[in-house]
Amino acid sequence: MVDDQPMWGNNHAVAPTPGAAIIAVDLGDNFTVKGHHLSMIKDRQFDRRSRAYPHKHIAEFVEVCGMFRYGNTNADAIKIKLFPSSLTGETKIWFNELSPSVITTWKEMRQAFVSRFFPPVMFDRIIGEIRGFTQHHESLVDDWLRIKDLLRSCHRHGLRRGTIIQIFYHGLNEPTQAILDAEGIFLYKTPNEAHQLLEDRVLLKLDWSKENRTKPLCKTVAFTKSEENSPLLEKNGSLNDKD
Template structure:
């Protein structure tokens, strides 16, 4: 039988005992060197620690900002107090009753009023956004890794993922699809409440025709008949803009008429 390469015999060592003794001495020498290195390392650590006062161990480490600012070509770039005060007057705290997407929209409106030569919108937004946060939202921002954010797109995305999680989106989308008109509620009041539900979840991804259908079916028989007549029986043949404009006009007209009667 042909012997495989891996099973070839090693050459015979005529002084195998001497070779084994040498290998043992080499192993002992290697272990002694490793032990000496560990002792030196421990001594160095103790020496370094001895030069540090005990109170210094209790001093917290100051972390840098989570934002790594882009290079700014403008000389002497400095944000003025006014835009900072505008941002701080509308801070987001991270509470359930607050809307993170509305906060972003309002923040961008403020930022659009700030223009500087050779300074990009990204720089202005990155500089100002931390001042728009308080309480839980500020704590979240401070917990981000140092220099982990380099663009406004990255910061806004992280912010919305944290404060507009999928569970909240599902709950708000459910409020739209299961919308119900309250007893005694006028067309105007129901329509305003429905629009507010949509506004709270702008990324609902529901089809326009479904939105109109949900609202129409939520109405009581009397209001549904009024809308049906106003649309000449073809509400579902209209596109979203046409149908919502029709309902908007009806709601505003009845609201104004009721206000006139109450005077």
């Protein structure tokens, strides 16, 4: 009887430890997660704030898991075991409050996570942002990467490639549209041709950036000196005139 027990003990009763939401999978006695694998997952934790798009999180998580092999151990079983470590903050609280033993497969884990953190209102918001796409103070390449990022965040958006290309083109300002039209009217191309042209520009920018990062400083100076109308030479000339 409760009334026959010391009140101090009743007030300091230890709450039972809740059961795990995931049914434990036997991975063998010798299974050990690689430390750098776990570190990569924790570096990309989903908190619904700074990292707010569940589909992107799932894609990145699966990509990281695909970098590692654990012998003949089932890949989905490893994903189930590691996925809780990819959550933090509000999302980890949600996972810890799931009913015990409700998750048995990686598919169920993924569906439960996405259903909770990608509600219809978020889908509608991202679709609206895609359809209302407008160029900001960005380059053509940065704008293309931005709309691609939105599309990755909105799984099953249902937009065909031609529709995406037209949304993107009409969202650009006139000078940027003129850049695309310089090689022939852009919207006269097929969706695949237009898409490839944009992807080629991304690769070109990446190659150019890589080249400039690795280029010795002395070569840059030499190039500057070879320019007849270089602002640097003009400045040096004006200084020499004063001597």
